[in-house]
Amino acid sequence: MMNAAQSSALLGTRVQSTANATGTQSAPGPSNTVPCNGYPEFCNRKYSNITMITAHNSPFDIPNNVASNQEFGVLAQLNDGVRMVQGQTHIVNGVPHLCHTSCDLLDAGPLEWWLANVTEWLNANPYEVVTILIGNGDYVPVTEFTDSLQQSGIVDMAYVPPQIPMNLTSWPTLGEMIVTNQRAVIFMDYDANQTLVPYVLDEFSQMWETPFDPTDPTFPCVVQRPPNLAHNDAENRLYMINHNLNDNITLLGTLNILVPNLTNIANTNGISGFTSAGLSAQQCLGNWSRPPNFINVDYYNRGNPYNGSIFEVAAQQNGVSYDHDRCCGKSQGLTSAAMLLAPQGAFLAGIVALAMFVISS
16 A cells, blocks of 8 residues: 555646647646546545445344344445445443444444454455444543544544535545545544544534434435534535434333334335435435435345345436446455455556546546
8 A cells, every 4th residue: 555655745746738839738637447436437526526325333234133224244335335334332341332222232342343344344445435423322522432443443544634624625535535545434423522533523513414213204305413403504514314214113121212114125225216215315416406425224235126226326326327236245345455466566556547647637
């Protein structure tokens, strides 16, 4: 991997003009063939101008557990095309654990273990940018998470924004994030402190969400969190639609929790029709004049008319084509992983080509 000094030097380079007998003109910029998050078209797009699929409660993939939200683990999720992974945490003996509502109901283990898997995947896929959303279920200070974040290795690739808060225009392109190896965007919903821990971003000062844990199949595209957000402020932030339909059930005698509505899950993740993610995304586009940045779903692999249809929904919002044959749970890695295992010269050539494209755009 290119080190920080090499990346900075490349980003500081400028394409020079060339002269001929008839005058001076700029040399044509290089064309880019390196995919960023799977598509060369994304390399020159701002992070804030891409629709990504979110695995709601990504760590909760325990078979036959009613509180689970996913069928495949985080490595399969990322291989299939998920680009935001989200999980709720609670503190167990001083250590953040990934727990659904109650650690007695579902404890997926320490946050550090899960993040270490994301770090491993990012190291194997150097042309990918992944967003991590940590739910701070106990509302503890962000410093309670720093040991887990650092020990997982994710901090080495964490994005540190140049301003607090970021708005839609201040985000970098994916290409810039990849060249500088700041490829893990870490948000926390409550009690983040970017002055104290600059790589953990305060979610609700930079992103809003539609109704959380929805039970309404019409999925209204309105701001719920943060509450009382002015319309003009919402227009200048990232936004996530929570498109995961839920049923309310009682467990352990007195514990009321929301669990995925599996009866309708294929249609919920579908491309078109009532309750579909495709219809919801289009409604949000109409309401806000821009597509959602994140579509938060349960069991992303199930869909209509085919499994993985949720990625087609994102591709339509992004104006690109999606190959649905790659989903779901089949892939062992992406092209970029193969490039990492290729000779070092070939890998560096890809980074240099991407860097030259970035600085000439």
